[in-house]
Amino acid sequence: MSSASRARLGEEVWKTRTDKINAELVTLTYGSVVAQLCKDLDGDYAEVNKQLDKMGYNIGLRLIEDFLAKSNMQQKCANFRDTADVISKVGFKMFLNITPTIANWNSDGKQFSLLFDENPLADFVELPDDGKAQAELWYSNMLCGVIRGALEMVQMQVDAHFVSDLLRGHDTTEMKITLVRYIDDELPQDDE
Amino acid sequence: MNRETSPFRTPSTGASPTPKHASLTASTNLRYSLTRKSIYDRHLNRTKTSELSKSAFAFLFGEMVQHAQKKVYGVQDLEKKLNQHGYAVGQRFLELLLWRDGRTAKRETRILGILQFISHSLYRAIFQKAADTLEKVRENEDEYMISDNDPLVNAYVSVPKEMSQLNCGAFIAGIIEAVLDGHCFPAKVTAHTAPSELWPGRTVFLIKFEPDVLEREALRVGG
Amino acid sequence: MAGSSTSYYFVIIGTKDNPLYEAEFGTFKQGGDGVPKFREEQRHMNQFIAHSSLDCIEDLQWASKEMYLKAVDKFNNTWVSCFLTGGNIKLLLVHDARSDEPIRQFFTDVYDMYCKTLMNPFYEVNMAIRSQIFKAAAKKYL
Numbered sequence: 001m002s003s004a005s006r007a008r009l010g011e012e013v014w015k016t017r018t019d020k021i022n023a024e025l026v027t028l029t030y031g032s033v034v035a036q037l038c039k040d041l042d043g044d045y046a047e048v049n050k051q052l053d054k055m056g057y058n059i060g061l062r063l064i065e066d067f068l069a070k071s072n073m074q075q076k077c078a079n080f081r082d083t084a085d086v087i088s089k090v091g092f093k094m095f096l097n098i099t100p101t102i103a104n105w106n107s108d109g110k111q112f113s114l115l116f117d118e119n120p121l122a123d124f125v126e127l128p129d130d131g132k133a134q135a136e137l138w139y140s141n142m143l144c145g146v147i148r149g150a151l152e153m154v155q156m157q158v159d160a161h162f163v164s165d166l167l168r169g170h171d172t173t174e175m176k177i178t179l180v181r182y183i184d185d186e187l188p189q190d191d192e
Numbered sequence: 193m194n195r196e197t198s199p200f201r202t203p204s205t206g207a208s209p210t211p212k213h214a215s216l217t218a219s220t221n222l223r224y225s226l227t228r229k230s231i232y233d234r235h236l237n238r239t240k241t242s243e244l245s246k247s248a249f250a251f252l253f254g255e256m257v258q259h260a261q262k263k264v265y266g267v268q269d270l271e272k273k274l275n276q277h278g279y280a281v282g283q284r285f286l287e288l289l290l291w292r293d294g295r296t297a298k299r300e301t302r303i304l305g306i307l308q309f310i311s312h313s314l315y316r317a318i319f320q321k322a323a324d325t326l327e328k329v330r331e332n333e334d335e336y337m338i339s340d341n342d343p344l345v346n347a348y349v350s351v352p353k354e355m356s357q358l359n360c361g362a363f364i365a366g367i368i369e370a371v372l373d374g375h376c377f378p379a380k381v382t383a384h385t386a387p388s389e390l391w392p393g394r395t396v397f398l399i400k401f402e403p404d405v406l407e408r409e410a411l412r413v414g415g
Numbered sequence: 416m417a418g419s420s421t422s423y424y425f426v427i428i429g430t431k432d433n434p435l436y437e438a439e440f441g442t443f444k445q446g447g448d449g450v451p452k453f454r455e456e457q458r459h460m461n462q463f464i465a466h467s468s469l470d471c472i473e474d475l476q477w478a479s480k481e482m483y484l485k486a487v488d489k490f491n492n493t494w495v496s497c498f499l500t501g502g503n504i505k506l507l508l509v510h511d512a513r514s515d516e517p518i519r520q521f522f523t524d525v526y527d528m529y530c531k532t533l534m535n536p537f538y539e540v541n542m543a544i545r546s547q548i549f550k551a552a553a554k555k556y557l
Contacts (some may be wrong), residue, residue: 009323021263022244022317022318026244028235028285029277033252033259036195055256058255059251094245097245126230128534134223156205169223198462199467200433231534232548280536288528291530298482299482299499299501300474300480
């Protein structure tokens with residue numbers, strides 16, 4: 001499947017096969033989750049990142065089924081480049097109505113970046129001015145976990161983490177995704 | 193400004209304390225991206241018609257419930273946590289909706305007015321449909337009910353066995369409570385499963401106003 | 416009092432009668448430089464005038480459904496104007512001449528910025544606002 005037809009597929013799934021909801025409800029609910037975590041963990045942002053990632057991972061494990069059913073994708077991705085394309089143009093499109101840009105491939109084709117021009121989770125957000133949050137908190141870290149969990153269900157172990165965020169005053173929001181290995185007929189590891 | 197003799201209450205007094213951490217919003221210590229507008233430069237209507245997938249919300253909400261469940265002592269405690277999340281969302285929607293009404297914005301000053309605002313305008317803005325009924329509880333002067341045949345939050349969430357009494361509508365109850373509180377109609381709002389033949393997930397939000405609210409209302413009817 | 420010496424005291428009051436933000440502005444109209452020209456005793460009075468108007472507002476807020484209550488109280492030659500948000504946050508302006516429309520516009524801008532502040536999940540109702548964002552609104556309309 002070509003990149004262009006994936007973009008069409010993503011559009012089609014979004015337009016015709018997706019029940020939609022007020023984006024502000026999702027944004028504010030996510031905000032409440034993050035803010036509550038920051039309070040519960042008393043500003044230990046490293047731990048907040050970890051919890052967000054873990055919550056995302058749990059979501060990813062379950063989300064893949066919904067993704068496969070709606071996108072009706074039968075074939076496995078031929079390579080990691082294809083996987084990247086599907087994540088951006090079909091996956092993100094289907095759930096968050098955005099298509100992050102794929103960039104910064106490394107030479108062996110096992111690592112790329114997603115650049116988020118738009119991020120509905122971060123609408124209205126300004127990080128706390130406590131001298132720490134902008135250096136330590138990855139506000140949208142749940143997304144990393146989602147990708148990690150979802151790919152694990154289709155036999156790919158990946159590492160996903162943010163390397164920059166507009167909320168931190170950087171000029172981009174960039175997530176790096178690295179293929180660790182293809183999992184062959186093993187049960188997925190339990191992260192809990 | 194003269195702090196020592198200021199007539200205003202300082203945040204440390206009062207029965208329920210105001211939040212500890214003062215906001216430093218838009219102060220100079222934050223770094224700002226050159227490519228992102230600050231929250232003050234973005235129009236509040238930018239996201240007015242934005243949509244995301246219902247399943248994105250369902251996954252997020254489901255995980256929020258799962259996560260909250262880990263540190264609670266039972267259904268009531270869990271419902272309280274969901275209520276708090278809803279409360280934070282409700283406080284924001286209340287101001288956002290009034291802001292969007294611009295010059296025609298009205299504050300509701302009567303019980304029926306605010307309940308209609310909640311079951312129509314607010315419900316429609318958040319859930320794209322009005323609530324199904326709004327009724328007064330006959331036996332109790334201070335109680336009202338809003339019902340939703342098929343609340344969004346119950347649609348996808350699978351409740352664990354030991355929590356079978358949980359109604360995730362506690363989240364919506366929190367939204368309603370925040371709006372009532374914000375408008376000076378303090379009340380306790382709880383979500384109750386009330387299935388009908390047609391609607392197995394039907395939920396009733398029971399609203400119990402504080403005595404002050406009824407006293408004020410009685411005065412207003414008289415004057 | 417000449418127009419260019421007009422000064423304003425602005426305060427945002429939270430739901431527990433706690434101030435969230437206070438500022439003084441001078442007028443920017445008629446060649447004003449935006450610098451407040453309150454005498455020391457007047458600065459102190461402003462806070463008391465604003466505070467004592469809270470009782471009036473409590474009565475008025477149930478008699479009107481408007482958010483902008485216009486001038487709600489008067490003390491000698493000083494007026495207090497009020498805008499009441501949906502979440503019962505009071506925007507109060509202490510000023511020395513009635514001018515309902517510019518003050519409405521000022522409050523409208525302030526409300527816009529208050530809503531933006533509130534939409535941030537890290538802000539909570541009744542937290543102090545330390546930002547300078549409201550100055551711009553004063554410059555535009557007062």
